[in-house]
Amino acid sequence: MMYTELSPKQLKSMLWWAWDDTRNYDAIVCDGSVRSGKTMSMTIGFVLWSMKNFHAENFAFCGKTIDSLKRNVITPMQKWLEGIVKIKVNLSRNYLDIKMCGHMNRYYFFGGKDESSYQLIQGITLAGVLLDEVALMPRSFVEQALARCSVTGSKLWFNCNPDSSEHWFYKEWIQKCSEKNTLHLHFTMDDNFSLSDEVKNRYNRLYSGVFYDRYIKGLWVLAEGLVYGTVFDKNRHVIKSYDNSNAADYYISIDYGTLNPCSMGLWAIERDKAVRIKEYYYDGRTRGLQKTDEEYYQALEQLADGYPIRHVIIDPSAASFITTIKRHGKFSVRKANNSVIDGIRNTMTLLENDRILICECCQDILREFSLYRWDDKKSHEKDTVIKENDHAMDDMRYFVNSVMGRILKEFCRNGGKE
Numbered sequence: 001m002m003y004t005e006l007s008p009k010q011l012k013s014m015l016w017w018a019w020d021d022t023r024n025y026d027a028i029v030c031d032g033s034v035r036s037g038k039t040m041s042m043t044i045g046f047v048l049w050s051m052k053n054f055h056a057e058n059f060a061f062c063g064k065t066i067d068s069l070k071r072n073v074i075t076p077m078q079k080w081l082e083g084i085v086k087i088k089v090n091l092s093r094n095y096l097d098i099k100m101c102g103h104m105n106r107y108y109f110f111g112g113k114d115e116s117s118y119q120l121i122q123g124i125t126l127a128g129v130l131l132d133e134v135a136l137m138p139r140s141f142v143e144q145a146l147a148r149c150s151v152t153g154s155k156l157w158f159n160c161n162p163d164s165s166e167h168w169f170y171k172e173w174i175q176k177c178s179e180k181n182t183l184h185l186h187f188t189m190d191d192n193f194s195l196s197d198e199v200k201n202r203y204n205r206l207y208s209g210v211f212y213d214r215y216i217k218g219l220w221v222l223a224e225g226l227v228y229g230t231v232f233d234k235n236r237h238v239i240k241s242y243d244n245s246n247a248a249d250y251y252i253s254i255d256y257g258t259l260n261p262c263s264m265g266l267w268a269i270e271r272d273k274a275v276r277i278k279e280y281y282y283d284g285r286t287r288g289l290q291k292t293d294e295e296y297y298q299a300l301e302q303l304a305d306g307y308p309i310r311h312v313i314i315d316p317s318a319a320s321f322i323t324t325i326k327r328h329g330k331f332s333v334r335k336a337n338n339s340v341i342d343g344i345r346n347t348m349t350l351l352e353n354d355r356i357l358i359c360e361c362c363q364d365i366l367r368e369f370s371l372y373r374w375d376d377k378k379s380h381e382k383d384t385v386i387k388e389n390d391h392a393m394d395d396m397r398y399f400v401n402s403v404m405g406r407i408l409k410e411f412c413r414n415g416g417k418e
Contacts, residue, residue: 009191010037014045016183017053017155025183027156029173032187032218035195035203038159039132043077046130046157050107051085051100053153057127058106062145064136065111066094073132074109110145112137118144127151135160139168156182162220166381170220188218208352210374210383211345223383224376227344227393231351232369238358242277246270250307252300253336253399255391256318258290263364263391266303267399272407274350274399275357278303281364281392293324300325313402315394336398341383343397346408350400355407365392 006014013030016022030038050059063069074096078087086099094109110121112131118140126148134142146156158173177184189200207215209230210223248268255263261283268275280303284290291299300312309331314322316335325333337343350356358365371389400408 005193006041007037007191007193009185009187010041013038013185014041014048017045017049022183025155025181027158027180027182028185029177029182030159030185030187031162031174031220032185032191033189034161034215035192035199036187036189036218037192037194038185038187039072040076040080042130042157042159043073043132044080046128047077047081047085047098049155050105050128051098051103054105054127054151055103056105057151058108058124060108060110060121060124060126060129060145060148062110062112062121062129062131062134062137062141064133065113066109067111069109069111069132073130110141112141112145114138115140117141121145121148124148125150127154128157130157131159133160134158135163135167135169142169162214162218164381164383165220165222167220168381174220186218189216205353206349207345208348211348222376223374225374226370227372227374227385228348228351228369231348234366236354237351237356238360238366239275240360242268242275242359244306250304250309251399251403252304252309252312252331253395253403254300254312254314254318254321255394255398256296256315256321257284257391259285261285261391262291262296262299263395264300264303265362265365265392265395265399266307267403268307269403269407273355273357274404274407275359276362276365276396277359279362279364279392293321296321297324297328301330304331311403313398315398334402337401338398339401340385340397343401344385346404347397347400349408350404355404356396356400362392365396368392 013028016025016028030042032038061069061073063073074089081087087096089096096107098105098107108124111117115138117138121141121144129145129149131137131142131145149156160169163170173180173182174184189195189203204216210221213219213221248270251267253265253267261281264280265276266278268277280299282291311334312325312331313334313336316338322333325331368389372393373386375384375386
């Protein structure tokens with residue numbers, strides 16, 4: 001993306017440290033919608049500030065992972081700052097050196113992916129830190145990174161897309177900006193002058209529900225109510241039957257349970273759409289009788305009867321049932337991508353754009369659509385779903401995460417168009 005003109009908010013996030021009315025802040029927080037240009041402007045500003053005010057000091061770039069940091073910040077930064085500074089990157093040792101106007105500083109890369117990550121940044125002395133997508137990092141890592149900034153004149157730079165209104169970063173930094181002497185700038189896509197109306201409209205079509213509120217409106221909101229309540233519509237998404245004469249690829253997705261229900265869905269993919277043709281659903285607790293893996297395998301064969309199944313997609317924790325399926329040698333088994341929030345977001349996008357349809361004979365998944373809820377207890381800082389009425393929802397999520405990724409990417413690449 002080429003930034004030929006910077007918006008006032010991008011300029012402020014870049015040069016706040018040099019302007020009379022903002023230079024005395026100790027930190028800056030930029031939050032808001034996706035594609036608003038905050039990472040670009042903050043990265044350039046962080047480098048210019050550090051190179052103008054320091055020499056022979058250490059700084060840190062932090063991301064969720066080092067790979068995501070390199071992809072989203074380090075690699076594009078070299079293009080953004082081309083001709084302004086001299087950058088020498090040491091990717092194997094995860095740092096880079098920058099020279100400008102007789103100054104040279106070193107910038108280390110750190111990933112804050114889990115609670116143990118704070119150990120990686122212990123011991124180093126920093127003159128400043130930029131935390132990209134800080135809401136994705138554990139509090140222990142962030143606070144350790146901030147504690148490293150003990151050089152006189154150091155400043156803290158944060159950016160992120162919003163998360164839950166119960167998130168620790170929202171409560172500790174967004175809501176306490178004044179007492180922490182922090183400049184807070186809230187971005188929308190309108191603050192990125194390089195985006196065309198067509199691109200903005202595309203992103204408006206890619207998200208729904210709580211994810212639309214966060215990624216497009218840039219709001220810190222709690223996930224509550226029905227998970228798919230804003231996107232699933234029986235009038236749009238439910239069809240009477242499926243024409244088996246159409247050319248299609250067939251898959252079965254499984255959420256395996258012994259005490260809990262076992263849900264299987266038979267899917268047909270035609271070009272850029274998926275249809276749930278049939279399903280199998282058995283609740284041993286309600287029926288008062290548990291089934292064996294072999295009995296569930298017989299149910300799988302009956303569900304697949306007459307269809308050339310490409311792969312069976314199954315929860316990776318279902319070790320015994322996976323072994324049973326493989327022993328029979330009839331189906332190719334793929335362990336599902338079990339990412340919950342990403343799977344829900346991707347499923348929402350496909351439902352919103354009519355890429356998932358359900359045959360009316362699939363009564364159990366239709367029932368769960370009307371019951372599957374966010375856990376909106378105020379004690380949760382992370383999005384969670386109530387673990388009830390979620391078994392067909394889970395097998396659908398496995399299918400979306402593991403099979404529909406290509407369709408989702410093509411849909412996004414084509415701008416959300418047919």
